[in-house]
Amino acid sequence: MKILVVGSGGREHAMVWMLARSPRNPILYCAPGNAGIESVATCVPLKADDVAGLKDFVVREQIDLTVVGPEAPLALGIVDEFRRANLRIFGPTKNAARLEASKIFSKDVMAQARIPTARARSFDKAVDALAYLEQHELPVVIKADGLAQGKGVVIATTREEARDAVIGSMEKAMFGQAGKRVLIEQFLDGEELTVMAFTDGRTVVPMLPAQDHKRVGDADTGLNTGGMGAYCPAPLGTPALREHVTRSILQPIVETMARLGSPFQGVLYAGLMVVKGVPYVLEFNARMGDPETQVVLPLLKTDLIDVMEAVIEHRLDQLAVEWHDDTAVCVVMTSGGYPGSYQQGFPIHGLPVQHGSRTMIFHAGTATKNGMVVTAGGRVLGITGRGTTLKEAQANAYQAVAGISFQDCHYRKDIAHRALL
Numbered sequence: 523m524k525i526l527v528v529g530s531g532g533r534e535h536a537m538v539w540m541l542a543r544s545p546r547n548p549i550l551y552c553a554p555g556n557a558g559i560e561s562v563a564t565c566v567p568l569k570a571d572d573v574a575g576l577k578d579f580v581v582r583e584q585i586d587l588t589v590v591g592p593e594a595p596l597a598l599g600i601v602d603e604f605r606r607a608n609l610r611i612f613g614p615t616k617n618a619a620r621l622e623a624s625k626i627f628s629k630d631v632m633a634q635a636r637i638p639t640a641r642a643r644s645f646d647k648a649v650d651a652l653a654y655l656e657q658h659e660l661p662v663v664i665k666a667d668g669l670a671q672g673k674g675v676v677i678a679t680t681r682e683e684a685r686d687a688v689i690g691s692m693e694k695a696m697f698g699q700a701g702k703r704v705l706i707e708q709f710l711d712g713e714e715l716t717v718m719a720f721t722d723g724r725t726v727v728p729m730l731p732a733q734d735h736k737r738v739g740d741a742d743t744g745l746n747t748g749g750m751g752a753y754c755p756a757p758l759g760t761p762a763l764r765e766h767v768t769r770s771i772l773q774p775i776v777e778t779m780a781r782l783g784s785p786f787q788g789v790l791y792a793g794l795m796v797v798k799g800v801p802y803v804l805e806f807n808a809r810m811g812d813p814e815t816q817v818v819l820p821l822l823k824t825d826l827i828d829v830m831e832a833v834i835e836h837r838l839d840q841l842a843v844e845w846h847d848d849t850a851v852c853v854v855m856t857s858g859g860y861p862g863s864y865q866q867g868f869p870i871h872g873l874p875v876q877h878g879s880r881t882m883i884f885h886a887g888t889a890t891k892n893g894m895v896v897t898a899g900g901r902v903l904g905i906t907g908r909g910t911t912l913k914e915a916q917a918n919a920y921q922a923v924a925g926i927s928f929q930d931c932h933y934r935k936d937i938a939h940r941a942l943l
Contacts, residue, residue, distance in 0.1 A: 731759025
């Protein structure tokens with residue numbers, strides 16, 4: 523069986539790693555991949571958003587299954603294009619992926635599905651948005667409508683910050699077309715939780731709950747990032763809360779999308795804020811999260827290929843998806859200066875050739891240069907430790923981190939701290 527994974531980050535490395543562990547021994551390809559992925563898959567020099575190029579490659583190489591990692595190709599309609607050519611692909615259609623690609627669309631669907639979420643209003647004119655801000659309570663959340671690589675959300679604590687966010691998005695085009703429309707949203711004060719789910723458009727199978735660390739600095743200080751680490755399962759996601767999320771959030775959104783003529787197949791990501799025990803949806807994503815994938819997938823006991831095929835073939839209700847009882851912690855090592863400007867091309871020292879039984883090294887922003895692995899992005903590596911307890915998993919992750927170095931390396935020292943207080 524030949525499988526192509528689309529993408530180049532830590533999430534895609536975790537997917538490739540998991541697929542490589544399948545007893546079905548698939549032949550793996552990744553486009554474009556990275557320096558870590560190339561040790562377990564053949565890397566193909568095609569960008570993730572090159573839909574035509576990817577389709578040609580799949581036809582030429584007779585790929586049996588394509589798995590889409592990032593959001594951009596989904597928003598471009600790669601699934602629709604592949605399906606028209608009778609090519610098997612794991613992921614939602616362009617219309618279904620609008621749950622992530624348009625925050626305004628997502629809010630509208632949530633209202634129809636009666637899903638708990640923050641109060642919000644959308645604007646396509648800056649003057650109207652600015653007028654509305656003048657009487658909105660603080661803090662206030664300003665979101666670019668479209669895909670902005672995780673950088674389109676500002677939590678403003680002052681009127682000036684809020685105005686700057688609207689002007690930057692709508693008038694200065696900081697996020698291009700993605701920020702031409704904005705959503706101004708009520709700020710929810712609680713604890714974040716990620717619950718992802720496999721769904722075939724009817725059946726919903728939630729994964730283990732995870733918690734991401736967005737802020738760049740220890741104790742949740744500094745700028746927001748794409749994610750500095752994660753752990754799973756998060757104690758906040760109790761069995762009762764997970765059942766509530768499935769019944770009141772995941773199942774209703776899947777049923778509503780089907781009723782709207784855009785059934786959602788693939789991975790549905792619910793970014794939640796738990797306020798006094800009640801979960802509210804902050805956002806939906808149309809794919810697996812990063813770095814949550816790096817702690818969730820290592821705990822999946824069922825063959826990932828079996829799950830993906832059940833999703834594609836609308837028979838997820840016939841598959842028992844099982845999980846290991848362990849815990850996982852991922853620490854992200856970044857280039858100095860991230861999420862702002864940073865230099866790259868620095869050699870990475872101390873990388874093990876292979877994963878250990880309790881430690882996985884997932885590459886994110888890496889490349890091979892003159893036979894050496896070098897930094898090639900903001901988030902460089904995701905070091906995942908596994909253990910029978912959260913403390914053991916955390917210790918395994920940080921022990922591996924201590925043996926790896928590159929110039930200006932930065933990482934948080936307190937991943938999973940909330941659960942260990």
